[in-house]
Amino acid sequence: MSEANSYTEIYQMVQKIPRGQVATYGQIATICGMPQAARLVGLALHVCDIQKIPWHRVINRRGTISTTCLEHPVAMQKELLEREGIQVKKKAGAWTIDLRKYQWQD
DNA sequence: CCTGTGACGTGCT
DNA sequence: AAGCACGCCACAG
Numbered sequence: 001m002s003e004a005n006s007y008t009e010i011y012q013m014v015q016k017i018p019r020g021q022v023a024t025y026g027q028i029a030t031i032c033g034m035p036q037a038a039r040l041v042g043l044a045l046h047v048c049d050i051q052k053i054p055w056h057r058v059i060n061r062r063g064t065i066s067t068t069c070l071e072h073p074v075a076m077q078k079e080l081l082e083r084e085g086i087q088v089k090k091k092a093g094a095w096t097i098d099l100r101k102y103q104w105q106d
Numbered sequence: 107c108c109t110g111t112g113a114c115g116t117g118c119t
Numbered sequence: 120a121a122g123c124a125c126g127c128c129a130c131a132g
């Protein structure tokens with residue numbers, strides 16, 4: 001685990017997010033020690049097992065998901081987030097979440 | 107070995 | 120307030 005300098009660390013961090021809260025890519029990257037590698041978090045979640053990783057708790061700085069592959073996951077994300085007590089609103093065609101209210105703090 | 111890309115972030119215009 | 124451009128790190132070809 002100490003050598004977890006790659007996606008592994010990110011996955012562990014995402015799984016560490018408390019239920020009912022969300023975190024931004026930059027937040028995860030910063031905690032992992034790579035405040036400038038927010039893109040890596042996104043890429044990591046892109047290749048991760050969305051069946052095992054609560055990727056829906058990880059969103060961008062705007063509080064929305066810019067997912068290029070918003071094929072199916074978007075609807076599922078809404079279900080998962082609302083199921084955890086997080087309010088998801090639709091704004092300009094994108095799901096918006098109140099970061100100041102749900103953003104996770106380590 | 108080098109180049110391109112990507113679920114992002116911040117700054118400037 | 121909104122949009123555009125650059126920078127960051129890791130991995131694939």
